[in-house]
Amino acid sequence: xxxxxxxxxxxxxxxxxxxxxxxxxxxxxxxxxxxxxxxxxxxxxxxxxxxxxxxxxxxxxxxxxxxxxxxxxxxxxxxxxxxxxxxxxxxxxxxxxxxxxxxxxxx
Amino acid sequence: xxxxxxxxxxxxxxxxxxxxxxxxxxxxxxxxxxxxxxxxxxxxxxxxxxxxxxxxxxxxxxxxxxxxxxxxxxxxxxxxxxxxxxxxxxxxxxxxxxxxxxxxxxxxxxxxxxxxxxxxxxxxxxxxxxxxxxxxxxxxxxxxxxxxxxxxxxxxxxxxxxxxxxxxxxxxxxxxxxxxxxxxxxxxxxxxxxxxxxxxxxxxxxxxxxxxxxxxxxxxxxxxxxxxxxxxxxxxxxxxxxxxxxxxxxxxxxxxxxxxxxxxxxxxxxxxxxxxxxxxxxxxxxxxxxxxxxxxxxxxxxxxxxxxxxxxxxxxxxxxxxxxxxxxxxxxxxxxxxxxxxxxxxxxxxxxxxxxxxxxxxxxxxxxxxxxxxxxxxxxxxxxxxxxxxxxxxxxxxxxxxxxxxxxxxxxxxxxxxxxxxxxxxxxxxxxxxxxxxxxxxxxxxxxxxxxxxxxxxxxxxxxxxxxxxxxxxxxxxxxxxxxxxxxxxxxxxxxxxxxxxxxxxxxxxxxxxxxxxxxxxxxxxxxxxxxxxxxxxxxxxxxxxxxxxxxxxx
Numbered sequence: 001x002x003x004x005x006x007x008x009x010x011x012x013x014x015x016x017x018x019x020x021x022x023x024x025x026x027x028x029x030x031x032x033x034x035x036x037x038x039x040x041x042x043x044x045x046x047x048x049x050x051x052x053x054x055x056x057x058x059x060x061x062x063x064x065x066x067x068x069x070x071x072x073x074x075x076x077x078x079x080x081x082x083x084x085x086x087x088x089x090x091x092x093x094x095x096x097x098x099x100x101x102x103x104x105x106x107x
Numbered sequence: 108x109x110x111x112x113x114x115x116x117x118x119x120x121x122x123x124x125x126x127x128x129x130x131x132x133x134x135x136x137x138x139x140x141x142x143x144x145x146x147x148x149x150x151x152x153x154x155x156x157x158x159x160x161x162x163x164x165x166x167x168x169x170x171x172x173x174x175x176x177x178x179x180x181x182x183x184x185x186x187x188x189x190x191x192x193x194x195x196x197x198x199x200x201x202x203x204x205x206x207x208x209x210x211x212x213x214x215x216x217x218x219x220x221x222x223x224x225x226x227x228x229x230x231x232x233x234x235x236x237x238x239x240x241x242x243x244x245x246x247x248x249x250x251x252x253x254x255x256x257x258x259x260x261x262x263x264x265x266x267x268x269x270x271x272x273x274x275x276x277x278x279x280x281x282x283x284x285x286x287x288x289x290x291x292x293x294x295x296x297x298x299x300x301x302x303x304x305x306x307x308x309x310x311x312x313x314x315x316x317x318x319x320x321x322x323x324x325x326x327x328x329x330x331x332x333x334x335x336x337x338x339x340x341x342x343x344x345x346x347x348x349x350x351x352x353x354x355x356x357x358x359x360x361x362x363x364x365x366x367x368x369x370x371x372x373x374x375x376x377x378x379x380x381x382x383x384x385x386x387x388x389x390x391x392x393x394x395x396x397x398x399x400x401x402x403x404x405x406x407x408x409x410x411x412x413x414x415x416x417x418x419x420x421x422x423x424x425x426x427x428x429x430x431x432x433x434x435x436x437x438x439x440x441x442x443x444x445x446x447x448x449x450x451x452x453x454x455x456x457x458x459x460x461x462x463x464x465x466x467x468x469x470x471x472x473x474x475x476x477x478x479x480x481x482x483x484x485x486x487x488x489x490x491x492x493x494x495x496x497x498x499x500x501x502x503x504x505x506x507x508x509x510x511x512x513x514x515x516x517x518x519x520x521x522x523x524x525x526x527x528x529x530x531x532x533x534x535x536x537x538x539x540x541x542x543x544x545x546x547x548x549x550x551x552x553x554x555x556x557x558x559x560x561x562x563x564x565x566x567x568x569x570x571x572x573x574x575x576x577x578x579x580x581x582x583x584x585x586x587x588x589x590x591x592x593x594x595x596x597x598x599x600x601x602x603x604x605x606x607x608x609x610x611x612x613x614x615x616x617x618x619x620x621x622x623x624x625x626x627x628x629x630x631x632x633x634x635x636x637x638x639x640x641x642x643x644x645x646x647x648x649x650x651x652x653x654x655x656x657x658x659x660x661x662x
Contacts, residue, residue: 012283019276020643025268028638032275039282046290069289072238076282079245083275086249087268090256094264103637106265 004045011038025094025101029087036080043069043076110161112154113169113182116192116229119154123147124222131215141207144218148203148225151196155189162189163580168235176235177296183235186581190432191232191361194439195354197562199225201555202346202353205447208549209345209454210257217257224250224350231358236295237285240362241278244326247355248274255343255351266338269638273335276642277325284318287311297365305370312371313656319366321649326359329417330387331648333410334641337394340406345450348402352409353443357435360413364420364431368585375659379652380421381503385512388414392519396619397630400459401449401531404523405442408484411516412438418509419499425579425586430498433578437491437566441483444559448477451548451556452531461527467536472553474532476560481524483563485609486517488602491566497601514608521612522619529616 015035022028047066055067091101098106127140158167162184171180184192203221210217227250230243248271255267289295291311292303304312324332336356340348367380391411398404416438419431451473456464468474479490486492496517503509566573619626 012279016642016646019272020639020646023637023639028272032272032279035276035279039279039286042283043286046286068295069286075238075242079242079278080275082249083245083271086252087271087275090252090264090268090271093256094268097261097264103639 004041004048008038008040008042008045011035011041014038023102023104025091025103026088028103029084029091032087033080033084036076040073040077043073110157110167111169112158113167113184113233114171116151116154116233117182117226119147119150120222120225120229124219124226127215127222128219131219137214140215140218144203144222147222148196148200151192151229152200155193155196158184158189162186177294177299180239181235181296182233183297184233186577186584187361187364187432188232190436190577190581191354191357192229194357194436195225195228195232198350198353198439198443199228201558202349202443202447204551205349205450205555206344206346207551209450209552213257217254220250220253224254224355228354228358232361235297237288237297237300238295240365241281241285244281244322244358244362245274245278247358248278251347251351251355254347255339257347258343262338263342266335266340266342270335270339272638273325273332273642277322280318280325281322284315284322287315287318291315301369305372309373309660310657312373313653313660316366316371316373316376316656317649317653320652321645323359323363323366324383325645327356327363327417328359328387328410328413329383330390330410330414331641331644333387333391334636334638336410337403337406340409341400341402345446345453348406348450349443349446352406352446353439356409356413357439360416360420360431360435363417364428364585367420367423373656373660375656377421377423379655381418381506381509384414384417384419384421385509386414387411387417388516389512389519390414392516392523394633395523396519396615397626397633398523399461401452401461401527402446402459404461404527405445405449408445408520408523409438409442411520412442412484414516415496415499415513418513419495419502422502423586424502425582426498427502428582428585429574429578430495430502432581433498433570433574434492434495436573436578437483437495437563440559440562440566441480441492444476444480444556444563445484447552447556447559448473448480451552454548454552455546461530464531465534465536466531468532469536470548473548473556476556478528479560479563481528483567485521485524485605485612487605487609488597489564489567491563491570493605494567494570517608518611518615521609522615525613525616526619 012035015031015038018031018034019028022031047069049063049065052063052065055064094106095101100106123143127143130139130143161167167184169182170176171182224247227243227246230246231240234240234243252267252271252274255270256263285295288300291307292300294300294303321332328336340351343351388411391407391414394410395404395407398407412434416431416434419427419434452464453459455470456466458464483490483492486496500510500513
């Protein structure tokens with residue numbers, strides 16, 4: 001069945017596969033990014049209601065999309081951005097020290 | 108009653124971190140930053156003393172922004188989180204004093220991230236819902252990841268990037284677990300989730316548990332999720348190693364305690380946790396026996412002691428929880444002490460390889476506190492490790508195989524620490540270089556070591572006071588049963604057993620030294636394992652565990 005929840009989980013697994021198979025640090029960080037985007041999709045689909053309205057206070061407060069997962073994901077995106085930025089900064093540093101970003105060649 | 112104290116515990120270090128970074132850019136003097144940091148680290152003791160007077164009569168919680176639970180963000184302090192807040196405040200303060208002399212460069216940046224780490228630790232212990240735990244989980248990873256890079260440069264970078272990859276993966280697993288919990292129960296507040304989780308069907312419960320296990324397993328370094336720990340802990344600067352082993356790993360264990368107190372209703376959960384704990388205890392010791400680097404030995408013992416804690420928690424009984432929590436406290440103190448002593452030895456000799464030390468009797472104070480730390484970790488009677496190990500042994504008396512594994516872990520602990528003692532202090536000392544490199548260990552470093560040693564003794568000599576005052580209320584809360592067998596901590600038979608373990612340890616040490624070439628080749632083989640392979644192994648283990656649960660669910 002094709003819906004946001006399943007596609008999110010599949011994206012998470014694709015990212016996991018990327019982490020396991022890549023030796024390049026930058027590619028590992030990219031795979032982590034794919035995984036976390038999968039989770040964003042997964043969470044946002046949890047709150048989705050077919051034909052629902054945006055969760056803004058209106059007169060008819062029925063059948064609106066659950067706002068909690070969206071709020072959680074906004075926080076998560078910020079944290080994840082921070083993680084990625086830090087990781088890339090350290091990778092630049094590693095490249096200066098070791099001359100490579102391949103985890104097998106770092107000695 | 109609602110008090111603002113929980114939020115103050117978060118705000119004080121966070122505000123101090125910001126002020127320190129502003130002061131650091133404005134002025135060139137180093138004194139002001141240190142004073143601000145010291146004040147913000149002393150204030151939590153004041154808050155905690157207020158909480159201590161109230162905690163026995165009322166539950167302390169604070170709704171951020173005034174929104175009621177289950178919808179708002181709630182900060183809760185119960186007995187368990189009070190214990191962890193207290194030891195984290197003590198450890199952070201002691202390592203701060205130690206770092207005054209130990210960290211020479213970039214002090215402004217260092218204290219900024221140090222205070223951020225304090226905030227994150229307090230946040231994990233305070234938070235009353237799952238998503239906040241995720242946020243502070245990630246904040247500890249980010250801040251400790253930067254603090255590791257202050258260590259010995261080249262290898263510290265390698266250790267920290269490994270930590271970042273696995274740590275981020277851990278938070279993603281935690282988020283997936285949270286997602287399933289939210290989808291099935293509709294709440295994130297821990298109190299509500301705890302009771303509603305048994306209403307979910309068993310298959311989903313298994314999935315949720317396995318995701319949470321992956322997340323806290325990575326954070327708490329349960330084998331096979333432990334691969335980041337040794338690299339990160341051994342290359343970080345010494346005060347940060349002490350904090351990482353003392354309390355940051357415990358934050359993972361704390362989340363694990365919270366999760367295992369959820370009312371999961373599938374069978375054999377406790378047995379699997381106990382088995383994982385026992386494997387962790389033995390595996391950590393085997394790793395430690397193969398090393399010659401003093402910090403790597405100590406870091407491997409963190410894994411092994413975490414195994415003891417997980418075994419205690421896994422039993423799910425009141426006495427097991429009491430043993431596990433008491434061991435958390437004890438391990439925080441003696442492992443921080445061992446790391447700080449290792450730091451003093453490194454400071455004096457400039458080397459991490461124990462074969463280079465041979466300093467003889469030139470460091471009497473360090474020698475005495477180091478021996479106290481070693482006797483504590485080995486579980487010799489008047490010291491603190493013995494109390495918690497005895498509680499854990501009592502809790503698992505119905506699993507004889509696990510008892511034998513833990514016994515082997517104790518023997519290995521004695522062996523690897525007597526290796527350090529022998530090479531550093533007892534082996535024929537090197538010739539003095541005409542007194543040229545007579546480096547004195549600074550006073551602040553010695554003070555922090557002595558304080559920790561006093562804590563180790565105090566926790567061991569009068570265990571009943573701490574058990575009645577702090578540990579047992581927390582374990583009643585988790586274990587549910589208000590009944591604990593009277594365990595006597597001083598009896599001749601068990602003291603004899605401890606000294607037999609010491610003898611066994613010395614025999615094992617002799618064997619290890621005589622087969623050292625074989626051990627060295629094994630070590631180089633293990634050190635070739637990459638991040639990819641360790642993650643693959645982790646995922647295979649997760650699939651296996653979920654298959655075990657799945658096949659047992661209708662038994």
